Amino acid sequence: NAGVMQNPRHLVxxxxxxxxxxxxxxxxxxxxxxxxxxxxxxLKFMVYLQKENIIDESGMPKERFSAExxxxxxxxxxxxxxxxxxxxxxxxxxxPRRQGGDTxxxxxxxxxxxxx
Amino acid sequence: xxxxEQNSEALNIQEGKTATLxxxxxxxxxxxxxxxxxxxxxxxxxxxxxxENEKEKRKERLKVTFDTTLKQSLFHITASQPADxxxxxxxxxxxxxxxxxxxxxxxxxx
Numbered sequence: 001n002a003g004v005m006q007n008p009r010h011l012v013x014x015x016x017x018x019x020x021x022x023x024x025x026x027x028x029x030x031x032x033x034x035x036x037x038x039x040x041x042x043l044k045f046m047v048y049l050q051k052e053n054i055i056d057e058s059g060m061p062k063e064r065f066s067a068e069x070x071x072x073x074x075x076x077x078x079x080x081x082x083x084x085x086x087x088x089x090x091x092x093x094x095x096p097r098r099q100g101g102d103t104x105x106x107x108x109x110x111x112x113x114x115x116x
Numbered sequence: 117x118x119x120x121e122q123n124s125e126a127l128n129i130q131e132g133k134t135a136t137l138x139x140x141x142x143x144x145x146x147x148x149x150x151x152x153x154x155x156x157x158x159x160x161x162x163x164x165x166x167x168e169n170e171k172e173k174r175k176e177r178l179k180v181t182f183d184t185t186l187k188q189s190l191f192h193i194t195a196s197q198p199a200d201x202x203x204x205x206x207x208x209x210x211x212x213x214x215x216x217x218x219x220x221x222x223x224x225x226x
Binding site: 033035104105110 | 125150159160162205211212216217218219
């Protein structure tokens with residue numbers, strides 16, 4: 001059973017370009033969470049999705065950021081018109097049940113986005 | 117607003133000693149608390165979960181305590197080894213997700 005797979009591991013984008021980060025959850029997991037981590041800072045919650053539905057996007061900036069988790073295929077975090085401040089590590093986690101419901105989260109290795 | 121504070125950014129100890137990491141929280145009433153380990157360039161890995169009605173939980177050389185009156189959790193690694201060097205994160209449930217502390221970077225010197 002493969003773990004949570006994120007790709008690419010590293011992504012370099014010029015200012016103004018779009019960044020697409022992909023996350024394939026563990027088999028059997030229908031709950032996906034995206035977090036952002038800046039150097040020397042903790043993980044900041046961005047968005048929680050369940051298959052085809054956004055459950056909670058309270059941590060995601062309203063402009064330029066969007067997320068989806070289609071019926072088929074990986075979850076995608078999309079950042080449009082990237083700026084230098086978007087440079088960070090983006091982690092995806094999956095769980096078989098809602099995270100707040102007393103279950104551990106399984107994290108991917110992250111995508112390190114660098115905006116130049 | 118809710119706050120999670122981990123005692124220090126970095127902790128250096130000698131191999132064989134016990135490492136003690138602290139997680140304090142305010143404006144939360146969590147039903148449980150989790151600890152994760154994160155190595156450089158990698159995602160966090162779940163270590164332990166402790167519920168509010170459990171005072172202490174153990175797993176091999178790890179021990180976690182949870183004091184809901186003090187709003188504090190202590191994470192202990194006994195007989196520490198250089199391989200234990202990593203950043204340790206505490207996490208509390210919040211609505212639909214987990215909220216994480218900034219972490220404590222532990223270095224165990226041989």
